[in-house]
Amino acid sequence: MRFLTVLVTLSVVSCEASHLLLPKKSSTDDFSNAIIAILRRHFVSNHASTMITQSAKVDTYTEYLQIDILDRILLRTSGEIAYVFSTPIRPRRPRFFNILLFDGYLAFRSILRQLHPNKYDFSGYYLLILTAPRPVFNRTIQQMFIDLWSYNIVNVVLAASSIVGSKSPEGTQLFTYFPYVEHHCEHAHPVLLYNLTPSTKLDKSVNLFPPKLSNFHGCPIRIAAIDYPPYTMIEWIGGRRRLRGIEGDMLNMISSELNFTYEVVEMTGDDRWGQIYGNGTFTGAIKLVVEGSVNMSTGCFSMRGERMSVMRSSASYYTIKMMFAVPPGRPYTAFEKMFRPFSAVTWMMVTLYTLAGAGVILVLQFYPWSVRNFVYGRSTGMAFMNFMNIFFGGAMSRTPGRNFARALLFLWLLQCFVMRTLYQGSLFEYLQQSKNFSHVDSLKRIEAEKMPYIMSQGNIMFVRDISSIRKR
Secondary structure, three states, X not given: OHHHHHHHHHHHHHHHHHHHHOOOOOOHHHHHHHHHHHHHHHOOOOOOOEEEEEEOOOOHHHHHHHXXXXXXXXXXXXXXXXXXXXXXXOOOOOEEEEEEEEOOHHHHHHHHOOOOOOOEEEEEEXXXXXXXXXXXXXXXXXXXXXXXXXXXXXXEEEEEOOEOOOOOOOXXXXXXXXXXXXXXXXXXXXXXXXXEOOOOOOOOOOOOOOOOOOOOOOOEEEEEEOOEOOOEEEEEEOOEEEEEHHHHHHHHHHHHHHOOEEEEEEOOOXXXXXXXXXXXXXXXXXXXHHHOOOOEEEOOOOOOHHHHOXXXXXXXXXXXXXXXXXXXXXXXXXXXXXXXXXXXXXXXXXXXXXXXXXXXXXXXOOOOHHHHHHHHOOOOOOHHHHHHHHHOOOOOOOOOOOHHHHHHHHHHHHHHHHHHHHHHHHHHHHHOOOOEXXXXXXXXXXXXXXXXXXXXXXXXXXXXOOHHHHOO
């Protein structure tokens, strides 16, 4: 009996959800097919995954519908598109392809609060799936687009199945907006791109993500500029501020190519570039950009982590190396100076043939005196002491009398004489130079030496995200 009750309850919920969430002549299949067609057209990529962000605020029925739509999408496109669900964990790079599911404006706002440049690429593609339980007014969609424009998100397609005033209530309407059009600047009015009905397919000639920033139609762009030659120079020409210099000339070329005019807001003072503080406040040009008072900034802005978290940079056109001034290496000790004239390979060979000679003497200790006299000579004293005495330049009080022993002695004397002469000459030349250990020449060696860092506030911003450096 309990089992039958569960079945009846689920059946009622399913029927009620289907009745509330979609128009009478539409279905979840048709809506899902429209979404799948868009994904296969624009979201298939060999190197990037698609992030799914979901929110339902109206009731549980809309959440069930979103899950149903996602199941259908994943079942039919998971072999072509890699999907990931939004989590608080920061990805390695911001996601370019994004799907946002929501059931109304409140759910949409909750998703907007999650958008952060660390997770979402605002220049990427955004497919908005609206699963509203009742028809949505056009002004609600316009407000959504206004909110997206505040994030500079323009590559947007909103898919909805129930819009007030729609000529085809049984179809799926695809909306977007164009921020710059003739006679309108920063405009976020919804534009119907396409209407998909159950009997039609997505036309291949329809571009759902057309270029929207290739022509500004003469709209003015506000620029926070810093006079910083030779990168940016501000000049008064014809009663207006104009930009010159490396970045100024590039902006003039871009404004001509993209058909926009610009208004310069000159930044002055010591904090004209601006700072980003931990409490979420800003100063200088950064503040104007973040608050939307200006559209962009120029003036030799460097690419730093904290700036990239609130602003998007252009392509880097100039790169310089960061120079580190490090102390010289410590002086060599007297003992270390003894080994400097020869390289490690030379010392290795000297040690090798010295050990070879000592080994021969050791082995001969196990042979009879006749053999030892033949090699050393008769009554010449302790063989090992003579061997080391000659090595260090000493003399023998009694030399061997036999030819073979004399020949061995001569070869050893010659070898040691040549090595000592080379060593003394190199040592004399080396001692006349004031050489130290080689200085630190890499960040790894700086870390190994645990040297403290002394740098200006501007340079600290480049390295403060490196925990090992920040501690010192």
